[in-house]
Amino acid sequence: MNGKGLAPIWFGFLFLGVLVGYPLVLLFVQTLFPDALGGRWDRFLEPVARIFRTEGIMEMLINSLLWAAATTVLSWLAGIPAGWLLGRTNLRWKAMARILLLIPIMTPPYIAALSYVLIMQPGGFLTRLTGEEWPWLQAWFFSFWGVTFVMAAMSFGYVALAVEASLRSIPGRLEEAGAVCGASPATVVRTVTLPLLLPALFNSGLLVFLECLSNFGVPAVLGPRANMPLLPAEIYQLVTSWPVDLALATSLSSLLCLLALAVLWLGQRTLPRSLSGGRSSAARMRSLGAAGQAAAWAFLGLLFFLSAGLPYLAMIGSSLVDTWREGAPTWTLDHYRGLFAAGGRGLQALQTSLILAVSAATISMVCGGVIAYGLSRYPGWQASLLDGLAVLPRVMPKIVVVIGLILAWNAPWIGFNLYGTVGILLVAYVALYVSDALRYADTGLRQIPRRLEQAAESLGATGFRVLLDVIWPLLRPALFAAWMTTFIVCVRELVASVILLPPGHETTATFIFNQFEQGELATAMAMATVTIGVTTGILLAVSWWNRQRAV
């Protein structure tokens, strides 16, 4: 392999180095020398030593790992069958099913958790609708399992989408060959489909796992009742309660990073590096009978009901409440009117969020795609290093990454004013979520047979031409999924937005959060409803546009 071929890798180092590496190096230096940026080089390694003096650190670490693992398994259990139904059967109304699966990912996790609290708490919606208390259900919900359930409900869509995208690109003839050779359908799944699916399963599982390791919203809302000390919550508290202990928070985050890197490394060791499946032929769709269709839709319906239907009922219900008299609500539409009143901040926040999310998703898709191409085509230590670099911001609690971004872009040696403009949020979104886009593109690329490129090259096509005319069309579904998920997570992003937003600007998430802070539950829920509605609309439009062009 020559140096020229490594161009995507070098691009990746430049891009991720500035965006991710530079702030993280500053954070790391702070772990070693807490006052380094102030020009003092004493107290070497003091924060690291303090990790061991932090009470309950092992408990938190184990809790965090168990929780992340349980959520990942639950997401697999729900997401794999859903992805299979979409990718390998003639399920009716597939486009709708896909949107139904995406809706829960669009929900800000803390809103979903809050909606579930409104339903499940003693005297909540459940009690009021059924007329009785459900002590066993409540005891179950306000525990480890409830927190796991809510988090899995919010994230199994990642798995479903990845499984579907992957199944679509696994050549059906491989499975047919298995069947022709006399293997039973179960054997075909076990020996052919499943191994080919592994990269998708691993990558999407990794997304869910990492999201759990760094997620603060769901445990923050459910945690105090569920008695679950988790590492991200501890870190969040170190950073936001006085006296602020940034150095200890950073060293605890490094612990999370190490864990994540270990998981990533294990995955890379065990996964097939690339698959050459021959010409992609359309997979044969298993046809479902009437009963099969009904069962499939019952399954998807149940998933949708638990992950979106139920919390949305609570959310929309609360947004329509005027006051709670004696615990019983009176209804109004005023909160929606207030959002769109002339000069209202609601509209401005929506606009800012959408512009930022579309930009961040597009940049992440393009750059993530190029980097993933480099990773899958030129494996080696550079690629591993790059992969690790991309995934780091995803596993650290966001508040720590955000602190790193402030340190980096507000440093005395930065001569231009990026921090202090909305632009810093774009930088933050891309830094935080480019790894998602990269994962999707990577999954897709692993299944594009190398020999297609070789064929094009042997016919005299340049590397750029190969990328445009061979890779891009084949990678389209994966990149499309990458764009959609990045767009969604950016719209709902809260922590980075709250702290990085320059004075005078708002995004939808900070708007919701601020309303909630002021006790305006109904306005907050109204904004959440509008945001999710608009996001769904945009996704529908984009997927329609994508289908039009694909034909």
Next chain:
Amino acid sequence: MRRFLPVAKLLLVLSSLLWTACEDSTEGGSLTVYSAGPRPLAEQICRDFEKSSGIQVRLFSATSGQIMAKLEAEKYRPRADVVILASQIAGEALAREGRLESLPAELQSEGNPAWNSESMVGTAAAAVGVAVRGEAVDRRADWWEWLRAGVEERMVMPSPSRSGTAGDFLLAWLQHDDGFLWEDFVQARRDGLDFAAANNQAITQLLTGSHHVLFAAVDYLIFNQIARGESLTLLYPEPGAVVVVRPGAIVAGSRNREAALQFLSWYLQPEAQNAVAEAHLLPALAGVEVSAVRKAAGPLLQWPYDPVLALDDQQAALRRFQYEIERTRVEQ
């Protein structure tokens, strides 16, 4: 190449949009204020100050915790000129690290001198009490009695490590009653005292009817709900309410010291203090009428505490509370 054209166009449009979004937020000549909530109050005061002084104000409004995080990250290149926090202990933490400018003596004598210190002026205050759904028929005498008996009526408390005011309240109580506080709380927890993440969540639980008593409630948030027509009552048990002063200060290294002083001084004038009172907070200026809802809640006796001492206890106490009380399982 044709296939990339739409993407390229999109990027072009987006970057120009972003550029315009960045353009309008230039620095220079304006005063940057970081203020804890309530946001409408912070916005109104900044607007009024702009009108009266002609100085442009850039307001960043978030929780005290988020402001502290932002200040910490900007330590080596401060961006804020004025900071208004919802906790005196938080302010004390900044003052101790030398992150606040000292204030001239004239300013220290404005407003409520008892709330002011060398580097901070009290801009307003909130008191911590007990909120009850509906009309409170049975007015229990003191905090200890509420803690013992309130749990029978489903009582919730904001987690002291998540809610700044609940934390300040706990530390104040600790200064008066060290030995028994822990036993009392452990017992209350065993009997079913619930914890909510922060003030607003605790209030939501009260409003939607899942709990009937909110222990360590921030009074102005409750008054806000009462003013909106919710049926709640706020009580200040004996020996009194913990009054959490909301300090305003100038960040060390501010390049707009004159304007910042002007802003703090403005905050203590009748116009701004009236706005404070309308937000149901306690005004710093004597003679400014408190809001009608606050007046109706009756007189307020103060349970004094020393924020400087509280800062020393803070980390150990909150951690102990988390471990020994919040994480104890409720006996069913």
